[in-house]
Amino acid sequence: MVSVLVIDDEEDIRDILIYNLKKEGFNAYAAENGEKGMELLKSVHPDLVLLDVMMPGMDGIEVCEAIRNLPGLERTLICFLTARSEDYSQIAGLDAGADDYVSKPIKPKVLISRIKAMLRRKGMVEPEEKSADGRLVINRDKYLVERNGEVMHLPRKEFELLALLASRPGHVFERDVILEKVWGTDIVVGDRTIDVHVRKLREKIGEGMIKTIKGIGYKFVEQLS
Amino acid sequence: MVSVLVIDDEEDIRDILIYNLKKEGFNAYAAENGEKGMELLKSVHPDLVLLDVMMPGMDGIEVCEAIRNLPGLERTLICFLTARSEDYSQIAGLDAGADDYVSKPIKPKVLISRIKAMLRRKGMVEPEEKSADGRLVINRDKYLVERNGEVMHLPRKEFELLALLASRPGHVFERDVILEKVWGTDIVVGDRTIDVHVRKLREKIGEGMIKTIKGIGYKFVEQLS
DNA sequence: TTGTATCCATGTATATTTCATAAATTCGCT
DNA sequence: AGCGAATTTATGAAATATACATGGATACAA
Numbered sequence A, B: 001m002v003s004v005l006v007i008d009d010e011e012d013i014r015d016i017l018i019y020n021l022k023k024e025g026f027n028a029y030a031a032e033n034g035e036k037g038m039e040l041l042k043s044v045h046p047d048l049v050l051l052d053v054m055m056p057g058m059d060g061i062e063v064c065e066a067i068r069n070l071p072g073l074e075r076t077l078i079c080f081l082t083a084r085s086e087d088y089s090q091i092a093g094l095d096a097g098a099d100d101y102v103s104k105p106i107k108p109k110v111l112i113s114r115i116k117a118m119l120r121r122k123g124m125v126e127p128e129e130k131s132a133d134g135r136l137v138i139n140r141d142k143y144l145v146e147r148n149g150e151v152m153h154l155p156r157k158e159f160e161l162l163a164l165l166a167s168r169p170g171h172v173f174e175r176d177v178i179l180e181k182v183w184g185t186d187i188v189v190g191d192r193t194i195d196v197h198v199r200k201l202r203e204k205i206g207e208g209m210i211k212t213i214k215g216i217g218y219k220f221v222e223q224l225s
Numbered sequence C: 001t002t003g004t005a006t007c008c009a010t011g012t013a014t015a016t017t018t019c020a021t022a023a024a025t026t027c028g029c030t
Numbered sequence D: 001a002g003c004g005a006a007t008t009t010a011t012g013a014a015a016t017a018t019a020c021a022t023g024g025a026t027a028c029a030a
Helices: A011-023 A034-044 A061-068 A089-097 A108-121 A156-167 A173-184 A192-205 B013-021 B034-044 B060-069 B087-095 B108-122 B156-167 B175-183 B192-204
Strands: A003-007 A027-031 A048-052 A077-082 A098-104 A136-139 A145-146 A149-151 A172-174 A210-213 A218-221 B003-007 B027-031 B048-052 B076-081 B100-103 B135-140 B145-146 B150-153 B172-173 B210-213 B219-220
Touching: A003 A011, A003 A034, A011 A027, A011 A108, A011 B060, A027 A034, A034 A048, A034 A061, A048 A061, A048 A108, A077 A108, A077 B013, A098 A108, A108 A172, A136 A156, A156 A173, A156 A192, A172 A173, A173 A192, A173 A218, A192 A210, A192 B108, A218 B087, B003 B034, B013 B027, B013 B108, B027 B034, B034 B048, B034 B060, B048 B108, B076 B108, B100 B108, B135 B156, B150 B172, B156 B175, B156 B192, B156 B219, B175 B192, B175 B219, B192 B210
Parallel strands: A003 A027, A003 A048, A048 A077, A077 A098, B003 B027, B003 B048, B048 B076, B076 B100
Antiparallel strands: A136 A145, A145 A149, A172 A218, A210 A218, B135 B145, B145 B150, B172 B219, B210 B219
């Protein structure tokens, strides 16, 4: 099930969001400030964080940047909650790595709709109908990858590698970046390990999907319109 | 280059959006109603459509759904422009397949920021370093060089060399500076190595781009804008 | 056992560098 | 200026180095 963490210092807001999120079938958690939010984040690993910008202590921007630097949470969705006038926050927030933002006062129906749109973009909820054009749908929730309606299970490392590459089609991930994001900074593995995992991925999802950029790294192919 | 189509019935809005989009380096097109927008869509295949919801004739929702059903345009980004109060439109718009929406009155900086966030999510653009030069775009994110819409891949040393020269068009880089920046201080290579790489670059990106300053080094030609 | 992850040895493609020679430019001299 | 010599860069081809793909081996755990 998709889980959502709300970080906001106003109790009323937390309550109303939790209520609506649960009503929609999400797992909902709340924290009243950035520090407590970070604690919860490390234990529950939510799929989405709703993050108030203006908070005492760590503000939303700081929390957002901290999340982006936490290993394993780089792909957590982040949505800012901003007061109507805070244009600067909007820009800074998106640049800080947020995926979206919603202006206060928050209308629950709008928020839910935006959340669903975000999840859909990440392939985290089943889209009703999918195009049979060979595109991949990556379901992080279940460690499944779907291609043309056919689902396949991938081992953890292969899945993480694929999810990383596919998160930004066209972007070239350098080998050391891949090592850091998929294996972590502390683990030491040989250079050939990446190749081997790429090979297995290619065997499973098809040859054309992952391209080698010699001397640099790998990329997931862009869509050809 | 990323191209954007604006569909809005208000001329003022169209003008201001076109102006700002072009200033940011996008290819910008405009249409004054849904029908004309659809015509343009089929010919220019834009990457992103900015779509007014309330329009005489086809409204934004209808256009959005029509776009999603056009072969080849399923993945075109769609961003709605909505009046502040139209909550229903917001929800319907996102459900109709829009990727985002921006409320009027539109603040150009906010809009541009949102556009970039959308493109980034699709991996379509990287704001990093490009030479503001119309003819050659160096995309470090994708390790690609684009010339007149045609993309090419360069090997590592050639790419780094080109990126260095193009980072300051008109500036003459001395040979030892090039060696230091591209090859590093510890590596020792013969002097002819630079020439050979320059030659390969010229073969690939065209003869006129890199000029030799005999006895000193090389420079990337300045643009005559 | 089966599935997963890593490593190793080898082959192969390609990137990079070197080299010999030609062409271009600069310099020194009258 | 003109002319040849010296210096510097361009060019073609070949040699070397590097990075990746691949098949298979190993280790370990469920």
